[in-house]
Amino acid sequence: MSAEITRPLKEAVDGIPLQRADGLILVLETPKGRGVFASKDIPARTVLEVSPVLVLDPKENDEHIKHTELYHYTYNWPYTAPQNGVNGKSQTNGSRAPLMTQALILGLGSMFNHSTQHQNVGWERDLAKKLITYTTLRNVTKGEELCISYGQRLTFRDSEEEQMASGPEDWTEVLNYMELID
Numbered sequence: 001m002s003a004e005i006t007r008p009l010k011e012a013v014d015g016i017p018l019q020r021a022d023g024l025i026l027v028l029e030t031p032k033g034r035g036v037f038a039s040k041d042i043p044a045r046t047v048l049e050v051s052p053v054l055v056l057d058p059k060e061n062d063e064h065i066k067h068t069e070l071y072h073y074t075y076n077w078p079y080t081a082p083q084n085g086v087n088g089k090s091q092t093n094g095s096r097a098p099l100m101t102q103a104l105i106l107g108l109g110s111m112f113n114h115s116t117q118h119q120n121v122g123w124e125r126d127l128a129k130k131l132i133t134y135t136t137l138r139n140v141t142k143g144e145e146l147c148i149s150y151g152q153r154l155t156f157r158d159s160e161e162e163q164m165a166s167g168p169e170d171w172t173e174v175l176n177y178m179e180l181i182d
């Protein structure tokens, strides 16, 4: 067998393990749009998903992506200028390269909604491998939505905040709250 054939095979064997946990379902119509829910109990510290990301060029992001729907599927990402830039200066316009950009999350990672009160999923960037790993922060019970935190500055109205502001819809809900407080 020639070296040209064996090399790609070896790389495939040494590749990055990708993971998606059992018991995840996508629900299409929720107050937050589509969302990821647990279809069975999931223990704390379970790796739910490893999503590759597409790191965007900061200029393209500012001029184009920021003005499209895609922007809502990106996370902040530290930017490393391409090797042809010298001393942190871009060769195109002479200005210092930006430190941050956005990365588009591929895979299921893009479907996790935000929750301030009920965040049950944490996420971690792997800058070198351009991946994000999503892990449960606590035990999750069947039927719960799996939510991350997008941080303080949201670009949309938080449906959970709106629900809290309007108060419980009926007395069954009030009783449920009381059970939780007990």
Ligand SMILES: C[S@@+](CC[C@H](N)C(=O)[O-])C[C@H]1O[C@@H](n2cnc3c(N)ncnc32)[C@H](O)[C@@H]1O
Pocket (backbone or CB within 6 Å): 031, 032, 033, 034, 035, 072, 073, 074, 110, 111, 112, 113, 114, 115, 156, 157, 158, 159, 160
């Ligand atoms: C990364 S996407 C998540 C998937 C999205 N729900 C969908 O259907 O494609 C982020 C978008 O989901 C919605 N979203 C996420 N969390 C939300 C929340 N707490 N309240 C309202 N909308 C939310 C917002 O429209 C936000 O721009």
